Amino acid sequence: xxxxxxxxxxxxxxxxxxxxxxxxxxxxxxxxxxxxxxxxxxxxxxxxxxxxxxxxxxxxxxxxxxxxxxxxxxxxxxxxxxxxxxxxxxxxxxxxxxxxxxxxxxxxxxxxxxxxxxxxxxxxxxxxxxxxxxxxxxxxxxxxxxxxxxxxxxxxxxxxxxxxxxxxxxxxxxxxxxxxxxxxxxxxxxxxxxxxxxxxxxxxxxxxxxxxxxxxxxxxxxxxxxxxxxxxxxxxxxxxxxxxxxxxxxxxxxxx
Numbered sequence: 151x152x153x154x155x156x157x158x159x160x161x162x163x164x165x166x167x168x169x170x171x172x173x174x175x176x177x178x179x180x181x182x183x184x185x186x187x188x189x190x191x192x193x194x195x196x197x198x199x200x201x202x203x204x205x206x207x208x209x210x211x212x213x214x215x216x217x218x219x220x221x222x223x224x225x226x227x228x229x230x231x232x233x234x235x236x237x238x239x240x241x242x243x244x245x246x247x248x249x250x251x252x253x254x255x256x257x258x259x260x261x262x263x264x265x266x267x268x269x270x271x272x273x274x275x276x277x278x279x280x281x282x283x284x285x286x287x288x289x290x291x292x293x294x295x296x297x298x299x300x301x302x303x304x305x306x307x308x309x310x311x312x313x314x315x316x317x318x319x320x321x322x323x324x325x326x327x328x329x330x331x332x333x334x335x336x337x338x339x340x341x342x343x344x345x346x347x348x349x350x351x352x353x354x355x356x357x358x359x360x361x362x363x364x365x366x367x368x369x370x371x372x373x374x375x376x377x378x379x380x381x382x383x384x385x386x387x388x389x390x391x392x393x394x395x396x397x398x399x400x401x402x403x404x405x406x
Contacts, residue, residue: 285328
């Protein structure tokens with residue numbers, strides 16, 4: 151219950167899906183949690199629900215692709231909770247399920263803005279606070295699409311590959327300051343983003359969900375909590391000797 155006691159955590163994209171699970175599990179482990187998201191009704195409802203149960207949780211409406219907004223919100227969260235110890239760069243979009251020769255420049259740029267610049271801004275403006283705390287943890291959500299080819303998701307693949315190597319660069323850069331940086335690589339997790347992607351790429355979403363689950367050796371999709379518990383581990387002092395790692399949580403997808 152107290153694996154993150156005394157720590158302040160920011161979770162981007164924290165209103166739904168994997169982000170919501172991270173917020174819930176980290177609050178349950180004693181952290182003070184700031185939820186950043188554009189989904190204001192969902193984010194505020196989650197913050198109110200957890201606050202009503204005695205957790206220290208607050209919501210900020212933030213576009214992670216807006217550097218000024220991210221800087222302001224990170225400073226506000228650190229001020230409210232008395233510092234910052236963990237940054238979870240989770241916010242992301244899949245974009246249109248298109249091949250490289252079919253994706254538009256606008257579609258490409260939007261995915262990179264959220265998935266790559268969002269991680270840049272989250273890391274950039276968290277670092278001064280983690281430095282002031284004497285160290286901390288940054289957890290970046292990449293994907294199996296940052297490790298292997300899945301196909302038909304050109305912009306998403308490029309963005310998640312970028313996050314993977316940004317993580318390794320930052321792990322080396324900030325290790326002397328006891329700031330750990332790791333990435334998580336989920337397989338298909340049943341979230342609103344995956345549901346939307348499958349609906350856009352198939353006329354039969356039920357069959358598409360079954361097929362997406364079947365590509366994992368374990369035979370099914372993962373759940374948001376599968377990723378949230380991995381994030382809790384990387385955020386905690388249990389992972390004090392872990393940096394630059396790729397924590398793959400994919401039901402065996404990349405083991406083939």
